[in-house]
Amino acid sequence: MSPRLGPIGRLGRYTATHRKVVFIAWAVIALGLGFFAPKVEHALSGAGWEATGSESVDARQVIDKEFDGLSSSALMVVVRSEDQTYKDAAFQKVIADTTAQLQADDRVTNVVPPQPGMSISQDGKTVVIQAGAADTANEMVRAADDLKEELPAADGITVSMTGASGMWSDFNEANRAAMMKSELISWPVTLAILVLAFGSLVAAGLPLLLTILGLVASAGTLYLGTKFMDISIWAMNFALMFALALGIDYALFIVYRFRGALFGQHEAVEDAVGETMDTAGKAVLFSGLTVLISLSAVMLVPSPAFRSMALGIMVAVTFILAATMTLLPALLGKLGPKIDNISLPWVHSGEHRSPKFAAWAERLWKHPIAYGSAALLVLAILIVPVFGLQTGMPSIKVVPDGDGSRVAYTQVQDAFGDGAPGALQIVSAQGEAAQVTAVAKADEGIAQVMPAMPGSGGSAMVQVVPAQDPSNPAVGETIDRLRDTLPATALVGGAPAENHDLEQALTAKTPLVIGVVLFLGFLLLLVALQAPILAAVGVLTNLLAVAAAFGVAKLIFQDGNLAGLLGLEPQGYLNAWAPVFFFAMVFAISMDYTVFLLSSAKEHWDKNHDPKEAMVGGVAHSGRVVFAAAAVMVAVFFTFALSGPLPPKEMGVILGIAVLLDAFLIRLLLVPVALRLLGKWAWWLPKPLDKVLPDVRFGHA
Numbered sequence: 001m002s003p004r005l006g007p008i009g010r011l012g013r014y015t016a017t018h019r020k021v022v023f024i025a026w027a028v029i030a031l032g033l034g035f036f037a038p039k040v041e042h043a044l045s046g047a048g049w050e051a052t053g054s055e056s057v058d059a060r061q062v063i064d065k066e067f068d069g070l071s072s073s074a075l076m077v078v079v080r081s082e083d084q085t086y087k088d089a090a091f092q093k094v095i096a097d098t099t100a101q102l103q104a105d106d107r108v109t110n111v112v113p114p115q116p117g118m119s120i121s122q123d124g125k126t127v128v129i130q131a132g133a134a135d136t137a138n139e140m141v142r143a144a145d146d147l148k149e150e151l152p153a154a155d156g157i158t159v160s161m162t163g164a165s166g167m168w169s170d171f172n173e174a175n176r177a178a179m180m181k182s183e184l185i186s187w188p189v190t191l192a193i194l195v196l197a198f199g200s201l202v203a204a205g206l207p208l209l210l211t212i213l214g215l216v217a218s219a220g221t222l223y224l225g226t227k228f229m230d231i232s233i234w235a236m237n238f239a240l241m242f243a244l245a246l247g248i249d250y251a252l253f254i255v256y257r258f259r260g261a262l263f264g265q266h267e268a269v270e271d272a273v274g275e276t277m278d279t280a281g282k283a284v285l286f287s288g289l290t291v292l293i294s295l296s297a298v299m300l301v302p303s304p305a306f307r308s309m310a311l312g313i314m315v316a317v318t319f320i321l322a323a324t325m326t327l328l329p330a331l332l333g334k335l336g337p338k339i340d341n342i343s344l345p346w347v348h349s350g351e352h353r354s355p356k357f358a359a360w361a362e363r364l365w366k367h368p369i370a371y372g373s374a375a376l377l378v379l380a381i382l383i384v385p386v387f388g389l390q391t392g393m394p395s396i397k398v399v400p401d402g403d404g405s406r407v408a409y410t411q412v413q414d415a416f417g418d419g420a421p422g423a424l425q426i427v428s429a430q431g432e433a434a435q436v437t438a439v440a441k442a443d444e445g446i447a448q449v450m451p452a453m454p455g456s457g458g459s460a461m462v463q464v465v466p467a468q469d470p471s472n473p474a475v476g477e478t479i480d481r482l483r484d485t486l487p488a489t490a491l492v493g494g495a496p497a498e499n500h501d502l503e504q505a506l507t508a509k510t511p512l513v514i515g516v517v518l519f520l521g522f523l524l525l526l527v528a529l530q531a532p533i534l535a536a537v538g539v540l541t542n543l544l545a546v547a548a549a550f551g552v553a554k555l556i557f558q559d560g561n562l563a564g565l566l567g568l569e570p571q572g573y574l575n576a577w578a579p580v581f582f583f584a585m586v587f588a589i590s591m592d593y594t595v596f597l598l599s600s601a602k603e604h605w606d607k608n609h610d611p612k613e614a615m616v617g618g619v620a621h622s623g624r625v626v627f628a629a630a631a632v633m634v635a636v637f638f639t640f641a642l643s644g645p646l647p648p649k650e651m652g653v654i655l656g657i658a659v660l661l662d663a664f665l666i667r668l669l670l671v672p673v674a675l676r677l678l679g680k681w682a683w684w685l686p687k688p689l690d691k692v693l694p695d696v697r698f699g700h701a
Contacts (some may be wrong), residue, residue: 004277006697008285008325012277015326016270016333026327030213033220040223044233046141048170048305049393054501055483059493060137062427063253066455069109069132071425072495073140075102075147076163077129077407079114081156082417085124086114090154095127097152098159099422102131107143109134118450121415129410137165138230144169148404162408162421164495164647167396170403172233173300174645179237182648186639190632197252197628201342203259205250206331214243214320214326221315232305235312237648238585241655243316244636246291249592249629250284250324256625258332259339260353269336273329277697281325283599286528288321289594290521294588297516298581299510303502306581313585357623357668361616364672372673382548382661387701389554390573391507393499395471396421398646399571413469417447422470424479424497428490433460438484440464445478463494470496470573476503502545503576510580517587518543528595528696529602532689534682537674538598541666542590548582552691553578557650566641568649582651586658589633596622601675603698605683614683615675623668630663 005013015022063071077098088666093648095114096241102111104320114120114127121127133140142163146388151159161169165686194204225231233440257280261272295317298310316407332339364371399406412421428436440449440462448465455461466475479500482492518539525535553574555561560570634656675682685693 004611005274006282008282009274009278012329013270014273015330016273018664020489021335022330024328026213026323030216033217033224035220036223037216037219040175040219040226040236041233043223043226043231044236044318045138045226045230045304045308046145046168046233048138048230048303049502050137050303050305050307050498051505052302052304053444054498054505055491056493056497056501059425059427060498062455062457062459062613063425063461063493064133065425066459067132067319067453067461069134069333069462070112070130071133072164072498073133074163074260075108075131075133075144075161075165075413076150076408077102077131077141077159077161078126078411079129080158080160080411081128082125083156084323086120086127087124091157094152094154094157094159095129098224100154101147102129105143105147106129107135107139108132111473116675121282123415126411126415128416133165134363136230137368140165141172145173148150151404158411160404160408160411161567162405162412164498166405166408167399170399170405171394171645172302174400175237175648176233178648179240180190181639182639182642182652183240185642186636189635189639190248193628193632193635194248195344198634199344200340202342203255203339206255206328207248209331210320210323210328211244211247214247214316215240215322216310217319218243218316221319222312225311225315225678226443229308230304231308231312234305235308238309239312239316241636242291242313242585243320243638244290245589245633246317246320246592247324249596249634250287250320251328252625252629253284253596253622254280254324254328255332255339256280256579260640261291262337262339269333273333276332277329279599279603281329282696283528283595284324285321285323286524286599287595288317288324290524290591290595291317291588293520293524294517294584294591297513298584300513300516301580302505305578309581310584332391344426345421347635349401353617353620354624355620357627358616358620360510360623360668361426361619361672364619364669365612365616366674368369368673368676371669372601372677375670375673377545378665379661379670381577382551383544384553385551385559386410386547389550389559389579390630391503391576392471392473392573393503393576393578394573394647395469395571397571398575412688417465417467418469419447419466420476420497422466422475423450423463423494424482424492425494426490427455427459428462428480428487428515430454430458432462432487432490433462435487436460436462436490439482443478443481443485445474445481466496470499476500506576506580510583513580514583518582518682521587525591525594526689527693529598529681530685530690530693530696531602532686533678533684534598534675536684537671538591539592541671541674542587542594542662543591544670545658545662545666548661549586549654550574550579550582552657553650553654556653557646566649566653568646571646575650578654582654586655586662589655589659590662590666593626593663594671596626597667597671599698606697609680609683611675611679611682615672619668619672626667626697634663 109132368689605614637656
């Protein structure tokens with residue numbers, strides 16, 4: 001007799017018995033969105049790192065309109081020679097050829113030639129040519145992509161593009177190459193781990209199928225999204241990582257359960273699929289919703305780049321979740337016993353409950369204090385450094401050595417001073433220009449003040465050069481002082497001001513984002529587990545893993561430990577987006593394992609209300625899945641940590657360490673210990689909550 005199934009189980013059984021409909025639907029999705037997928041890379045934007053509505057963004061818009069686009073988005077080309085000056089014929093020809101090339105591009109308004117005292121060095125060997133922005137910040141990054149490859153040069157004379165547009169162009173290019181390298185490494189590593197985890201080549205191919213399908217659909221959707229909004233190129237990078245990670249997680253959990261039902265309980269294929277989706281499928285659904293909720297909180301950050309990155313991940317998660325809930329059960333229904341084809345000789349298909357993890361859980365049950373204390377001690381040691389964590393916006397160090405923007409940046413600093421690559425731009429009414437100039441000259445953080453430039457709309461712009469490197473925190477303090485002392489209508493802009501405003505916005509929104517993620521995560525766990533104490537334990541232990549991961553990140557990226565091994569040049573701080581964005585990502589991934597473990601524990605609790613069986617059974621039935629999924633995810637994330645610019649390394653290390661700690665130290669040790677110590681209180685549900693919460697169960701009748 002077939003088991004009585006809930007809605008998710010019935011959906012799984014339907015897809016298993018109506019496979020043709022499901023396959024056709026997904027073929028249409030894959031072909032329809034796949035048509036647009038190859039176009040996505042060139043449609044995504046390279047900028048967007050700004051705080052929408054900030055003073056610096058307002059300043060840039062005024063400058064673009066009234067000062068021929070000479071804002072932070074303008075192109076900056078540096079011509080440098082070791083033995084010639086700008087007066088020499090060969091040098092003059094390079095300047096003229098560069099100017100002509102820039103003027104020929106429709107995205108350039110006008111070209112400002114080198115001027116003595118402003119853009120010609122004292123020794124005459126370094127000059128700066130500026131090209132005004134005739135388009136948006138994103139389009140100017142694309143202009144830098146195109147123009148930097150065609151810059152003229154001559155023997156002994158270098159021509160390089162820098163500035164914000166040039167830097168983001170070089171960074172995105174290096175990042176793209178690094179991602180491709182990481183993908184080439186991660187795919188075979190992932191397949192090898194999957195074969196070991198599943199024990200069958202056929203079964204191991206299922207998560208990769210889900211991943212590829214999710215990526216194709218996501219890429220096509222993101223391309224269509226670019227027709228309505230700017231979407232960061234990073235959105236596709238993160239979509240790739242999450243599609244691979246979650247595709248594997250979800251397939252592991254469901255295929256393990258399916259094989260246990262099919263081979264271990266000898267159920268019919270359709271019944272095995274129905275039971276699998278009624279139990280493991282329900283847990284996957286809650287896990288996916290948790291991921292989406294966590295990432296949606298990033299939308300609170302008022303920055304196009306961050307919002308579009310979160311959107312890219314959410315699109316990928318949505319497609320992976322939809323494919324897991326419909327296509328995967330249909331494939332299981334089609335494969336049936338063939339799921340174990342081309343299998344390793346030691347594989348036991350019907351082994352849903354792992355004897356090794358059951359023995360581990362029994363050991364934790366007997367010695368909870370010893371093991372729990374050891375885990376907490378390790379976490380505490382790793383968390384301590386986080387209290388000295390500092391953040392800042394990316395410096396030129398995120399661009400690889402030898403890239404044009406970094407070479408030119410250094411040349412400008414050597415010729416004009418540390419702050420010259422990041423001049424501040426102060427816009428005011430023309431009648432206030434003298435006051436602006438006086439205030440700027442009196443500020444200790446300003447090294448040079450340029451003459452005021454009249455604008456077309458009655459405005460004036462005063463460009464000032466900070467005394468320190470644009471990434472130095474002192475420049476942010478200078479910006480704040482200027483804003484406090486300048487006339488109320490004056491606007492302080494320029495690339496350093498835009499970075500400063502974005503950093504301030506991130507700092508202001510981080511507590512809100514973290515609070516929203518924690519609160520919504522708790523609510524979802526409360527609905528899923530029907531146990532407020534256990535839901536709180538799940539959320540709080542997630543925080544421990546995140547804090548420990550950031551503690552390790554502080555030791556590496558701020559203090560420089562292991563910098564040589566990882567091939568990185570520390571900036572002396574973490575990039576400012578790490579606390580908010582990586583927190584949401586890590587928390588989302590951690591909740592995956594939380595749901596897998598505790599949903600399995602709840603299934604056992606609902607059967608007999610025995611705290612020991614809930615704990616031991618939960619670990620025994622989900623431990624192997626959590627272990628295998630974490631191994632794959634750590635391998636994927638660490639491949640990103642071994643190649644490319646600094647931000648991907650930060651991402652790979654923080655996410656990889658977080659998953660490592662969360663899966664092995666928290667989900668498979670600390671949470672089971674908490675279940676042991678709480679006993680029946682872990683599953684306590686107050687009567688008022690019992691009346692309002694939906695009845696969610698992970699077993700089947």
